[in-house]
Amino acid sequence: MLNSLYSGITGMKAQQTKMDVLANNIANVNTTGFKSQRVRFQDMISQMDSNAQGPNGNGRGGINAQQVGLGSSVSATDLMMQGGALQFTGRALDFGIQNGDNSFFVVSQDGNPGGRHQYTRDGGFYTDYEGNLTTANGMRVMGFSTEIMTEESDYDATALTQENNFGALSIPQTYNGLALQDYSIDDTGTIIGTYSDGNAYIIGRLALSTFTNADGLEKAGENLYNASTNSGAPTIGGPTDDGFGTVRSGFTEMSNVDLATEFTEMIVASRAYQANTRSITTSDEMLQELINLKR
Known part of the structure; x- marks a missing residue:
């Protein structure tokens, strides 16, 4: 199966976690002394297709490694401790x-x-x-x-x-x-x-x-x-x-939640989630074309 299917899933899960945090921030916009959170992401391990090679004695230059990433994950949910008004x-x-x-x-x-x-x-x-x-x-x-x-x-x-x-x-x-x-x-x-x-x-x-x-x-x-x-x-x-x-x-x-920032991040998360679903549907179409070769 195509790795892009699973990479899309990891991206969807990560963006869903971000939406969960954003929704909790917005729900607590009037909570006394509430401190908002933010979500940060990191890439997951990469598949090594070819190792890097240094220059050799015959004058040939070095070659960079060939790697394919396998998705993303949540790296941290930070507490924003700035004081509210x-x-x-x-x-x-x-x-x-x-x-x-x-x-x-x-x-x-x-x-x-x-x-x-x-x-x-x-x-x-x-x-x-x-x-x-x-x-x-x-x-x-x-x-x-x-x-x-x-x-x-x-x-x-x-x-x-x-x-x-x-x-x-x-x-x-x-x-x-x-x-x-x-x-x-x-x-x-x-x-x-x-x-x-x-x-x-x-x-x-x-x-x-x-x-x-x-x-x-x-x-x-x-x-x-x-x-x-x-x-x-x-x-x-x-x-x-x-x-x-x-x-x-x-x-x-007061809560230190900034609604303008939260709504902007919500739009970004929504579009990122949509893009990840599109990568899954596109990968599915590629598999469909591959299966159709049997006809």
Whole structure:
């Protein structure tokens, strides 16, 4: 059988994978903090019809190898980690990360500081009736808590980033008999609560994580990422610290999907798929002519 039949099939499969990725990008155009993907291709092994030969002693020149390719395959599906635009919401528990494409919020299923953590760019958080800071799916938001709340005038953001202070964040509704009146989060991720005595107290600070190779993170669904063997171990710190982004309260990060690019790539993929099907039908016509020689 003609190799072109199978080369056409590999091309169709590769373009179908590209269409799958493009469709997923478009489906998540309004997903908070979504990072788009792109597909890259590579050629497959080639059939060697004739090896290369160098010049010989009789004055004859060299001859290049004769090879016939056997199709294409997907080489990579890259994560495009560029930050999306920040959209104003005005909600106190909405957070967007600015100037930190490799920074992520840290969340945990059970809030255990030494447990399994996951990472997200979706900063739309909530509080439950106990004051725990959670994601939309109930994951606990991790950060740096203070055992004894201090007044804002005594605030030291770096002191909150000590390792023994790392854990799940909560905003207590009462403290030493005082009732919570209001709270706010500044650009350093520090949660400042105002209680019924009129004083502002430091409650905690949001944690961020960075990775040596953020492109190596694995998508886990629900706007979450898992660390992988190629992403490197996470480095935990606070917003505005060296190497970390800045947290903007009242904003959420929009998807970085560019619809113009996605639709253009969709046209390219569609035509490439059509061309591969045409190579199969043309190869079939050649086989038909060969069979007709028997008549």
